[in-house]
Amino acid sequence: MNAVVMAGVNDDELVDLARAFALNDSIEMRYIEYMPFEGNHWGERLRMFPAEAIRARLEDQLELEEIGLAETARVYRVRERNGGAFRGRIGIISSMTEPFCATCNRTRLTADGHFRWCLLDEGEIDLRGPMRAGATDEELSRLIEDGLRAKKPGHAPAEELVALHQGASHFGRSMIRIGG
């Protein structure tokens, strides 16, 4: 279960969400830092609630024990402060303040056949053209590997991402076009 956390909107509901979904069911309740994408008012009307604050808010009432990093989320076992263990777990996705690019697997294939290796990078490689020209599976694999090698160790600072995403002509494919 995913929840994007926004300051002043739902940051007072984090413990309620954990209890609603992860207390009695083996569901992973995931909290996601709000990221800047074209037209989503990041930093204006809607503000990010950082991972450190998410953890602190949860730990006001719950005990978290870190299990480790699972691809895109830092995962925790959780229990009530009076000792009752949750059946489910908690995950925190801290793309903005504690990025996890080295283990991130959020790649995308766009509807027009381009491979993208990062949601916050405009880089992409055309696979449709080579496919139509008869490329073999091995050749397509090599193109995909080339793309993965182009992945940067981290994304640009938040201010740069906002500027990039607000300059719509520069930002060719918004999140809406590539899918979250």
Ligand code: SF4
């Ligand atoms: S910036 Fe790109 S590689 Fe890093 S976590 Fe976000 S989507 Fe993944």
